[in-house]
Amino acid sequence: MKTDPALETSRESFMEDHFTGKEETPLREDAFRLSDEEKIDRIRQNVRDILLTLGMDLNDDSLRGTPDRVAKMYVKEIFAGLHPDRRPKSSTFDNKYKYGEMLVEKNITVYSTCEHHLLPIVGKAHIAYISGGSVVGLSKMNRIVDYYARRPQVQERMNIQIVRELQRVLGTEDVACVIDAKHLCVNSRGIRDVDSSTVTSEYGGRFKEEESLRREFLEYINLDTEF
Numbered sequence: 329m330k331t332d333p334a335l336e337t338s339r340e341s342f343m344e345d346h347f348t349g350k351e352e353t354p355l356r357e358d359a360f361r362l363s364d365e366e367k368i369d370r371i372r373q374n375v376r377d378i379l380l381t382l383g384m385d386l387n388d389d390s391l392r393g394t395p396d397r398v399a400k401m402y403v404k405e406i407f408a409g410l411h412p413d414r415r416p417k418s419s420t421f422d423n424k425y426k427y428g429e430m431l432v433e434k435n436i437t438v439y440s441t442c443e444h445h446l447l448p449i450v451g452k453a454h455i456a457y458i459s460g461g462s463v464v465g466l467s468k469m470n471r472i473v474d475y476y477a478r479r480p481q482v483q484e485r486m487n488i489q490i491v492r493e494l495q496r497v498l499g500t501e502d503v504a505c506v507i508d509a510k511h512l513c514v515n516s517r518g519i520r521d522v523d524s525s526t527v528t529s530e531y532g533g534r535f536k537e538e539e540s541l542r543r544e545f546l547e548y549i550n551l552d553t554e555f
């Protein structure tokens with residue numbers, strides 16, 4: 329594990345050049361004014377109101393704990409990735425073995441929540457990068473996906489956020505991510521098309537420039553995509 333000053337500088341200049349803010353989750357300025365416990369208290373009451381409005385009897389044994397369960401689930405689980413304190417610490421290592429080919433971490437499970445309907449998005453993310461001097465622990469890629477998934481999301485933004493974070497951590501633009509996911513707002517309600525899924529991609533650096541690299545990546549993850 330290391331903090332290479334040259335890499336730090338390249339990360340900083342990368343951030344200045346590329347982090348435009350457009351891919352940021354739209355948050356209010358006072359998003360973290362309330363503590364988690366205060367948020368849970370409020371949401372518990374809000375969920376209670378929704379259920380009462382729907383006519384549910386909250387004295388029923390099975391329903392009594394629902395407002396509390398939902399409030400805790402929102403704050404501590406499915407939307408926990410809104411809090412910057414929960415951004416995973418991604419340790420990097422020297423690429424001592426000089427591995428110069430792409431590394432692919434595929435079939436990373438994605439559980440997210442569609443911000444339009446607050447229904448689940450379930451799928452797989454596939455990540456590739458080419459080391460520019462440092463390598464990242466494999467599990468950190470899964471952790472980065474999980475962090476950005478635990479927010480109200482649209483798939484396109486989540487895809488870009490994952491790539492930007494890995495570019496920052498690795499100090500290289502040569503990062504790619506493809507996400508294939510089912511949106512329950514499409515599958516279980518509305519148009520109710522249970523079979524459709526959504527594929528998004530974000531290619532940085534050499535992946536954007538070199539078709540052969542994109543093709544190699546897609547071959548590794550077995551997706552046939554036309555360019």
Ligand SMILES: Nc1nc2c(ncn2[C@@H]2O[C@H](COP(=O)(O)OP(=O)(O)OP(=O)(O)O)[C@@H](O)[C@H]2O)c(=O)[nH]1
Pocket residue numbers: 442443444481482483484511513514517518519
């Ligand atoms: N681009 C994008 N759209 C999404 C995502 N998740 C859900 N949507 C879409 O957001 C749209 C919201 O459209 P609206 O017309 O406001 O909502 P709606 O009346 O519930 O639409 P229907 O789902 O068609 O019934 C829907 O078409 C959803 O399929 C996403 O991750 N990315």
Ligand SMILES: [Zn+2]
Pocket residue numbers: 442443444445446447511513514
């Ligand atoms: Zn939706």
